[in-house]
Amino acid sequence: GGQSTAASADVIKVGIILPLTGSEATFGNMEKNAFEMAYEELKAAGKTTIGGKSIQLLFEDDQGKQDVAKSATEKLVNQDKVAMLSGAYSSASTNVIAGAAQSMNIPILVTTGSADDITKKGWEWVFRGTAAPASKYTVALWEMLDQVIKPKTAAIVYESTDFGKSSATGFRAEAEKRGIEIVYDQPYEAGAIDFKPMLAKVKNTNPDMVFAVSYLMDASMIVKQSKELDFNTKLLVGGGAGYTLPEFKENAGEASEYIASSTLWVPSVTWPGAKEFFDNYVKKFGKEPDYHGAQAYATMHIIVDALNRAQELNNTGIQKALKETELTTIMGPIKFEDWEGYTNQSKPYTYVVQWQQGKLEVIWPEAVKSAPHVYPVPNWGER
């Protein structure tokens, strides 16, 4: 908690709102770790002190609830007098935090929240660098589908959350453009034990591919039960989130083999520092970070970079500095641009990855692939 009501002269406060308790706390804490790790590295490099003022991170817990997120924002801005905000994990909380920041004219750099809307409202104080709009998670995937897979039919299953819905909407639109027939298209409520009724029905429609947007554990339940049903499709692609995480492989076991997913980051990307980040994180916290960690790590770098460049350490100064960002992070180059109705939205780099022999390999874009893609995937019986 902050005790000073006035901004102290010798610190630049950065407020970071994350779900540190509640059901999203796994990722909130991972991001907090990554923020702190990046901060310490940058501090060691002498970058956290600007003109005699040092950067101070203030973390606030939003418990994954949106009214608490609002309170946390109010507290950081009005009581702790932070110079800028960052964090915001779930889209719901991000909506609220970004809206509040916008109305209080405080720059905010969104770390993870990926609902399309957030950077589509023309909010000039809201920046999104390391997170793609949910419907753009699949840029690389579509390249690959167009060039390699050329599916005629596809099935979409997605969790009934903001992220799931946005992803499905994006996929549906792209499929329509290409004349791909959507043979199954339904949401499900996260946390189900038994997906077999749904999967059996998908199986009956016999799609060329399945596009599935799932949270961590639903993802492993879906592939495990697909295997149990002996439901073979040429490719099952996850729409980010669940299908790329270490826990996915752990829980899905053999059923994870050859499952593909689009993602924003993998440890094997070629951007400088990515591998070091991964290794150092594992060393420090004894756990593999996923793209959420990378987002937080990269975000910290963007913040420090912007603060260092800012002419004035007030809201407009920082806003201007952010706007002028051109920085290559472990998430790739970051540049806040206005495009396709988005404002202050960095263009995302997305990848398609595939589990091969228990390892997550990048299979698309061609330029950065770490292994050739396997397609069509063998039937369950033959894997």
Place this chain on the structure above:
Amino acid sequence: MSLFEAKNIVKRFGGVAAVNDLSFTVEKGEILGIIGPNGSGKTTVFNLISCFFPLTSGEIHFKGKRIDQVPAHDICNLGIGRTFQVVKPLKRMTVLENVTVGAFLRTNSMAKAKHKAEEIVDFCGLSQFKDYEAKSLPLALRKRLEIARALATEPELLMLDETCAGLNPRESEEAIAIIKRIRDSGMTIIIVEHIMKVMMGISDRILAINFGSQITIGKPQEVAGHPEVIKAYLGDDHA
């Protein structure tokens, strides 16, 4: 025409008949007593009249209108009030509030209802306790509160279920005095009581029932002398 008439009423609880083909009438201004052994169906008759239980068969008429199909809360509206054998005070309301709830049936005005309640509380000799929560009253007063609350709804027919039970002779006499005063104000009363002395002294007619059926009905002396009543209710030794 009688004020009240029950025609062949039957009530079964899962096969067992608690009230079995009972018919009787109540004339305006009279006090009808009902006696019968425990479990003979007296309270059930009250519950049937006040529509707390639906009839299995039969008809109930009040002021020439059939009332056995109306919802329970309308019975009171039509002018039939009752008390409960197992008293049901509104525990966390004061005595006055308890009675006020009853008085609200005939008025929407808070002032009028309160005024009426004060009168009735006085009438029943409860004014000393009017600001006490009902849960702190002893049984004798709770029973009197039952009467007061029912009176507040301005019934034409009042059903009293064992209002003297559990009262000592003096309290009992006070209760009887109140009942008589009620009768004198023109109300018709059906009363259930186990204490024969009370019943004999107060009733115009007595209905004796057993196993839900009528044994006999008539003047108190006749009923008390009826051999079957003696056998089933008063006890052989009593004869």
Place this chain on the structure above:
Amino acid sequence: MKNKNLLFTMIALIAALAVPLLIKAPYQLHMVILILIWATIGTAWNLLGGYGGQVSFGHAAFFGIGAYSAGMLNLYLEISPWWGLLLGPIAATLIAYPIGLICFRLRGPYFALAMLALGEIFRILFTNLSVTQGAQGILIMPEITSKVFYYYIGLGILALTLLTTYKIVNSKIGYYLVSIREDQDAATSLGIPTTTYKIIALLPSAFYTGLAGAFYMNYVAFVDPKIAFNLVNVSIMIILVVMLGGPATTWGPTIGAAIYIILGEVFRATLGAANVLVFGLLVCVIIMFMPNGIIGTLTNLGRLLKQKKGWPGGTKHESV
């Protein structure tokens, strides 16, 4: 007694009007606004639950409908979400009516569970229907940013809710509600159509819950089904707010809301990862040691201290 009440209300009102003069910090004012919202919902719930004894586990439905009304007006008709303050409560009331007809056929825990199920049904519907934008929720841009403005609107809503419940409670309806809570059979025998009166209590309760929901939407500017129709974070927290302060008391829900919001925020800001744990422990302790809430327990204590031993007729028994 009456004068004392009036005096207290006047003082409270003047104090409330002066709050923005005393609390200038927007963060503190924000907390106060949240308290106003929760106090409104709590007061509305209290009418049905505290006075009428009908414990609803599904008030999130009315809250959510209020919030969504404001959001959808803005989304579809592109009119100010402030119109939600009109539509929200009306929509909530209209929905409450059939809900009442269904659920009031049940008593006690069965009623509670049926309401719980209905709340969940609304959550699932709003998650899956596309008119409400499903799980995506609705985001609006607030036109006004001044906290003081929201404060006065929130205060007005709470004042209206308090006034309405106060009026209802101190009228025939209030007497009838309490009598239904105390003994439904006795109430019936006194000519009270219990279902009708339960619905009469439910409607304003839903109305003001919906109003609070609409205001909440205007203030927080975002709603999604997971949040608005949340069983634990809305439906149950409403009950907690009322129980903390004191069910069936005028000021209980307001005091409960203040405790809930302030402690929740203080814990969150100071206790780190253990904040919900400490809050949970506090809930257990308060319920176990103050089963009638803070006001309820204090008045009980006060009464015990004041009351003479025994009742005035006690001497009669001793003389027998």
Place this chain on the structure above:
Amino acid sequence: MLQSTRVSRIELGEVIMVLFGQSVVSGILLGSMYALIALGMTLIMGVMKIINLAHGAIVMVGMYVTYVCFHQFGLDPYLGMFAAMIVAFLLGCVIQKYMINVLVKVESILPQNQVLLTIGIMLVLTEIARLIFKSDYRSIATGYSSQTVFIADMSISVPMLIGFFIAIAFTTLLHLFLTKTDLGKSIRATAQDRDAAVYMGVNSSQITVITFGIGSALAAAGGSLLLPIFYLYPDVGQLFNAKSFIITILGGMGSTMGAIVGAIILGTAESLGATYISMGYKDLVGLIMFILVLLFLPGGLKSFIRR
């Protein structure tokens, strides 16, 4: 030409039948995974007559115990289940004895404050789990986790099948315990008339403690059965509270046979709902069924089973 359409029609018919069969089989198995959790709840609700919202949290505790047994001591989850049951039993006893029984004795305006107490307990248990285990998702991978057998083209998960038999076994055992042993009869007697049980020399407040303990142990067992196929995180219990209520009301409070039959009916309804309506609406099926049963069959299935 004619022939081929006929063939495809027959094939289509077969496909539809398999889909239906798969839904029903999945539903029955799914229901049996709910059964033990609901069995615990019906026991607690039947005897104590309270709405216990901490039930799911106890399921969660049981799952963590099994998880720890597996990872620390390499104990198979079906054995770890017994450790979980013991821990949950003790936990349940403590909750009933030192919290709920204390509250039952005080007078309050709204008796539902007991429900709030169980919510407090739920928060506390969940957050303690979070402090110890973080919010991480955890799971147990066993050799049989993904094993399946196929019967007439319908896939049947082996761990769910095991769960099915264990659920039936526990239900039968509980049924025998309640009907054949003195302790079991004392539990039923206490449920039916607490004071009357005291007249018979039954220490009924101790019985409520034991009952809460057994109910909790069953909940933990139900959670352990899920572990090989499902996963675990501190809030996992909330998934099961609503389902247990539905099953308890469906089967009739306190009825063991009602609980298992109710669980299977709910599982099947959810499964058919997911197949033929939408996976997103599957929980709606259960909730609507719940309200209908509350309104039209207040005694639950029990009223049929007893005849």
Place this chain on the structure above:
Amino acid sequence: MLKVKNLNASYKDLQVLWDISFEVRQGELVVLLGANGAGKTTILNTISGIVTNRSGVVEFLGTDIAKLPGYKIASQGIIHVPEGRRLFPEMTVKENLEMGSLLPKAKAKRKETIKKVFDLFPILLEKQHQEAGNLSGGQQQMLAIGRGLMALPNLLILDEPSLGLSPVLVGQIFDIIKDINQQGVTVLLVEQNVAKTLSMCDRAYVLENGRVIMEGQGQELLNNEHIKEAYLGI
């Protein structure tokens, strides 16, 4: 055997017993009389520990049991057949009887005692697998008494056993009570059927409004003017 001294008891704020004192000696049949609501049931419930808000002394076989919890009192051999029967309606007749013999002493002889009870009430043997809730009132009353006997009590407390029974059954029940008493079981009885009970009991106490106002031999009281007036309606 049982000595009650200065017993007071209340329900919440309502005191219903005031300084009750009486005693029951070994082998006796003692009756408590009183109008409805006089507090008879409350006395019995206080003895058997159901009513907990109480003060005073209850001595059984020389030890004070007033502070014991209810279930321990039953294990001392005081068995209470409560007013309104209080059977376990969803358990069978046989299970209800078994519930009566939970204590070790009685459990050891469960089989024999059940046979004796069935001899006493043959109708129960016939209906042993039926749920108690479906029995007629009279049968339920027999079951309640039978369940009490299953515990092989030292002191049998019966609260209005003839309640709701047809006159013929009332006669039978009284005969059985007399029988039980003659077999050596001490009985404390509460009854509305004043004339009958007074004529068969050893001694009786008369209660009014929670106080003992009179005590004496059965026959003696039967001729008492107050009793005649208040309870026999003569």
